[in-house]
Amino acid sequence: MRVLITGGAGFVGSNLAIKIKQHFIGSEVFAFDNLKRRGSELNLTRLKQFQIQFIHGDVRMKSDFAELPEVDFIIDASAEPSVLSGLNTSPDYLIDTNFSGTINCLNYASRSKAKMIFISTSRVYPIAKINNIRFTENESRFEIDNTPGVIGCTREGITENFSVQGPRSLYGATKLASELMIEEYNEFLNVPSIINRCGVITGPFQMGKVDQGVIVLWLAKHYYNKSLAYYGFNGSGKQVRDILHIDDLFSLIADQLQNFHLYQGKTLNSGGGRNCSVSLRELTDVCRKLTGNVIPIEEVKEERIADVRIYLTDNSYATSINNWKPKHTPESVMKDIYSWLHENHKQLEPILS
Template sequence: MRIAITGGAGFIGSNFVSFICKKYRQAQILNIDKMTYAANPLTLQILNKFPNHNFIKMDICDGKSIEGLLDGCEIIVHFAAETHVDRSLENAENFLMTDVLGTFRILEAIRKTKSVRRYIHISTDEVYGSIQSGSFLEESNLNPTNPYSASKAAADLLVLSYFRSYNIPAVIIRATNNFGPFQHPEKFIPLSITNALENKKIPLYGDGLQVREWIFVHDTCRVIEILFDKGEPGQVYNVSSHQERTNIDVLKRILKLLGKKEELITHVPDRPSHDRRYSIVSEKIEKLGFKTDYSFEKGLDETILWYKKNQQWWKHIKNSPEFQRYYKAKYPYL
């Protein structure tokens, strides 16, 4: 069997590649990634130790090459995307290119080959926008509030249109915030852990009372595998952990676990149109047998341990000129 994974050098993708390489030893795993700033070459060094891992450096927007590569694959899991909301607010073009056009290229490739029996499209709860109380269902209206979530919503609608028009075997997952090993230190939890380890100030948007549901990345990998066989084409599955935390509570817990003082917390101006709370119902996936293995606390313990042990991995990113430029421009006062 051949399984293609796009964006497998990024955060969730790389966790999923190692999960699948270990579980499907007989399968050939194709990892297709452009290696943008979000991918760390040190991640590939680790993945390359799996004998069934095959890395292909490629832009998913390159339609002809993608068609050639996906022909013969049975399962495709599509993670590749531009993913950082803050960067989308600075310049949305790459988001439209990769998240929308790139998804279109993949859908076209699937339409043309007969080999694909399951296409799993990785989306986000951010497509629903913010909700003050209660939770969104899969049928709820899409109401994205920033260019990242708008590009993801556009891709979701395109996927559903390809199911209806061409009957491609697509399922969509809309997951809540993931955390765990191999996440880029521009994101909230890894930035907080690594800044704390370096005794640096930690930026916190606004009052820090934004609410997110956090799911440990291992649980997301398990959901995706369940959908290989049990997912019904044309369906959307919300994936939640039901573990809501405010950003400030998450940050205080990280500092406590690392034995650092709360004085490191530095309130910075809030992000424009910052969604206050995300929340989704995920009964549909739970009916297929999914239950989280990890509590937020257990996942955070493992994540912190990983960042402590793998300083070379994240320092490779944080010391890069790209990251330094990005960080200085974003937080000139830190």
């Protein structure tokens, strides 16, 4: 099996690359990345340790695809992944990478006769519609009401039937636009493909920052005794996300590589699910227990642009295909991140503190 991963030095890309190499004996894995994300360069040593060939390149540049090896699969995990991207600065980089970059990947896949797995996002779903879901509030979090009142939402979370009509952030729009083109190439241009709409993904080796990778950032700020803020929702910290451990994402991708025909042409939501969900307030408790540190957390009442109150993934469709289910709990996810942080605290301090 020969696999090329774009964004292969990033959090998702590097972890998938290493796990594929370990799991599929004899596989050849190529990691293609322009190292735009701060901290991705730290993954190069890991990639080398596992005999993964790093190719420095940019998905925006057609010419960078010309010399790439022929592969059986391309996993597109390169992106400007921040939901705030392009909202206060030029959206050029976002659009060129997340949309044009995907088209370049598709053309390469077509030439290579490769199958494509796309890491999309739950951010394709419109903000206003998510925030219209009926909810209840308890001491530590918002909950989806027993009767959510929006099509495509169950008590477990958002299904693939949720509407995609309405603004969703430029980031989400570039991903949705890419999804449309992937479907066209799948149907008319012989590029078999799978689209995974992932919720928050986290785990060791994520270079968390305020606008992306907040779960790792939350723990790191506790670890390094810094400060944080609950933004929006009245400064309550009750906003909820399900979190997908990178190992659980890998188990899904591994099944897709092995049983591609079961998933081909499908778009599926994949996330940690209700059992692996936390509010920021609950996350604070977990971080305090792990680090023993209590840090100042400001309560900022103003809403943050493009934020949503609750996002939970209803994984039933993904599970129905070949019985994939995430296994982690918030505690086990955070324990894994803590071990990584603790082992590498000196190296990570300038990036995560």
